[in-house]
Amino acid sequence: NAGVTQTPKFQVLKTGQSMTLQCAQDMNHNSMYWYRQDPGMGLRLIYYSASEGTTDKGEVPNGYNVSRLNKREFSLRLESAAPSQTSVYFCASSESPGRGSTDTQYFGPGTRLTVL
């Protein structure tokens, strides 16, 4: 099992460019998440998908869109990149949300994005 995979590992964009970060998991998890991590800060939730076909905003959704393509894949799109979006982006998945579940999350290796 590869767990959670993310592509690309590194990316440099110019202000105004667009790009899509890809995430896939092979653990048959229902829920998937996108976070950003900035220096000296914890992780902040951008968007999440509690199950296939649903997506919801997290703490910092502005400037981002997501697509839950199928149960395995959850992509994050920056339509018009800004320097403030320079960050490390992590995708995560968990078995299921809510009662009865531990909601332990499994993380990908991250994408380091620089916007010039």
Added chain:
Amino acid sequence: SQQGEEDPQALSIQEGENATMNCSYKTSINNLQWYRQNSGRGLVHLILIRSNEREKHSGRLRVTLDTSKKSSSLLITASRAADTASYFCAILRRSNTGKLIFGQGTTLQVKP
């Protein structure tokens, strides 16, 4: 903020010593989890403690939870250089769809 807040922000110890990190939060929780992040890598789940539990052990890790004080601590005993990493607490709120709220982390350096 309902975010977990961790203390200290940074900790430097010698190999063999114990390391204690603390996490405080402001809301009612379903569970509290601790994660480790090695430099340049993703987070790895270490241990979970439910709101009705007071203490859990996993190998050299001991976690305590005091819901009356809304605080948790992570103790790493007999630390090793390989324990050098950042450690994050994350809370799952009681009324929640699975979203975790992460603290800012404690950076632990274990000197050989």
